[in-house]
Amino acid sequence: MVYKPYFKYLDGPPPLSVSCRRMVRLEEVDVLGIVWHGRYAGYFEDGREEIGRQFGLSYIEFKQAGALLPIRTLHVDYLLPLHYLETFDLETTMHWHEAARLNIEYKIFNSERRLTTQGYSVQMMIDLEGNLLLEAPAFFRDFQKRWRLGELTPCGY
Amino acid sequence: MVYKPYFKYLDGPPPLSVSCRRMVRLEEVDVLGIVWHGRYAGYFEDGREEIGRQFGLSYIEFKQAGALLPIRTLHVDYLLPLHYLETFDLETTMHWHEAARLNIEYKIFNSERRLTTQGYSVQMMIDLEGNLLLEAPAFFRDFQKRWRLGELTPCGY
Amino acid sequence: MVYKPYFKYLDGPPPLSVSCRRMVRLEEVDVLGIVWHGRYAGYFEDGREEIGRQFGLSYIEFKQAGALLPIRTLHVDYLLPLHYLETFDLETTMHWHEAARLNIEYKIFNSERRLTTQGYSVQMMIDLEGNLLLEAPAFFRDFQKRWRLGELTPCGY
Amino acid sequence: MVYKPYFKYLDGPPPLSVSCRRMVRLEEVDVLGIVWHGRYAGYFEDGREEIGRQFGLSYIEFKQAGALLPIRTLHVDYLLPLHYLETFDLETTMHWHEAARLNIEYKIFNSERRLTTQGYSVQMMIDLEGNLLLEAPAFFRDFQKRWRLGELTPCGY
DSSP states (O other), rough: OOOOOSSSSSSSSSSSSEEEEOOOOOBBBBBBBBBOOGGHHHHHHHHHHHHHHHHTHHHHHHTTTTTTTOOOEHHHHHHOOTTTTEEEEEEEEEEEEEESEEEEEEEEOTOOOEEEEEEEEEOOEEESSBBSSSOEEEEEEEHEEEEEEEEOOOOOO | OOOOSSOOSSSOOEEEEEEEEEEGGGGGGGGTSSBOOOHHHHHHHHHHHHHHHHHSHHHHHHHTTEEEEEEEEEEEEOOOOBBBOEEEEEEEEEEESSSEEEEEEEEOOOTTOOOEEEEEEEEOEEESOOOSSOOOOOOHHHHHHHHTOOSSSOOOO | OOOOOEEEEOOOSEEEEEEEEEEGGOOOOOOOSBOOOOOOOHHHHHHHHHHHHTTTHHHHHHHHEEEEEOEEEEEEESSOBBBBEEEEEEEEEEEEESSSSSEEEEEEOTTTTEEOOOOOOOOEOTTSSBBBBBSSSSSHHHHHHHHTTTTTOOOOO | OOOHHHHHHHHOOOOOEEEEEEEGGGBBBTSSBBBOOOOOGHHHHHHHHHHHHHHHOSSHHHTTTTTEEEEEHHHHHHHOBTTTTOOEEEEEEEOSSSSSSSEEEEEEEOTTTTTTEOOOOOEEETTTTTTOOOOOOHHHHHHHHHHHHSSSSOOOO
């Protein structure tokens, strides 16, 4: 199946992508012998953590800057199942946005390079008391500046 | 926040709703002290099970009729967090569809009757070998007939 | 199978028991069609929460008194499996101990009143910085006093 | 803390060990900011899967030989917590037993090489109908023969 994009193109730099490889664990498999659909939320979170590691945008960096990133929307389209012991590649792509917000897309490919799952998440930024932040922390605005100027290395696959 | 519907109105009978009350368990709470976003997939599944129990449409009935109902799409909008020990009401609504498919919506209300979460799922029907079913099993088509004729009791709240 | 006790009798008042009834959720069932063994940690935690609710000894009361109760040991003996949609009774029993420590036993019975699972946990008490507490918070020592004097109502089944 | 062994020495060949390295995932961390105690069941299962991979003793091999390996006992001693983003080493050791049974021990070390967790599991063997097997499948008895003769390479660390 062909990947269908979720986010409209916004005037800005190209998206940033990372990739990680993973094997399905026995605990993740349900009564039908496939990865239980709710587990993909955890897979996508692994993808966000990989983006965080590669670009210095992890939960820890944001927390130290006084911000948290609750999930506002999660959307998953399940095209093909994943089975116990299957190895898969998770590609996580962060799309440009000017506001204090993260728009992230996910694609999972199995070992035959077939698209099994796609989805997206939207995260808002709040301070440690739970108030919505209209402006991102300074370190993230610096990151946006370097992203816009093309000074970041999109880690690829 | 006001609930925004997901499914367009299709010519057919009114939707069927059930409601169940639940308490947040310690295991479901994450490092931010709120229900981890991935847990809502399990809450929504509890809602589908309640629909199944009340209308004879559970995983077991379908399996005995040679069908399975994999999730094709899951969508969750997180409006307010849920906290440890909060009691919440999950309303699960099945919308009319003629095809071999289940369109289900979910709304979660906290104890102040505020909408914390809404979402939807789409399930297709497959046989036990994994082939897409274009026609639902006989028992489900009977159910659709009674639904259309208004002979079902929507269990409500 | 006959239940085999884990804790030696210590000079003190009889143990306190609570009981709660639960249904197996689809998410908890593994590829073998039975509750995945790791899920029982969550079931036992539900039992501890029930003890907490009935005796004012929950995570929240301890936290307000500046104490946390990390699990020091968890032991589970799996005698019979639990299946999807099975209803079971979880009996949680707190055994007397003088120290700043909770010794709790668990028994799960299925709908035929057969013992499916038994186990125990040991919890130590630490302060919010992680230091071991040799003396329990005042509210818990008051609770121990009333327990010893037989002034508590063991909630039973 | 010093590791305390669980299984008595049985007359037979030395145990077989494997090691795997892992990072704590955000989903695994609880409200106290440490890995929720129930998650270690999954970590230990990852260890059994690594044993399975290295010695041809996985769930799949047993299933093809008509056998399943339900967990009979799980025991976990929690000595130190694991935190978000910590890397740890899981050492999984299978101890010799003549019967149709697997006695496996686990040790988790953090990045400072301190023992954080230890535990053990006992698995019995049953056929696909659930009957206890008194004799292991042929492929496992061959494995036991090579183990006893010292013909296996214990994969180490």
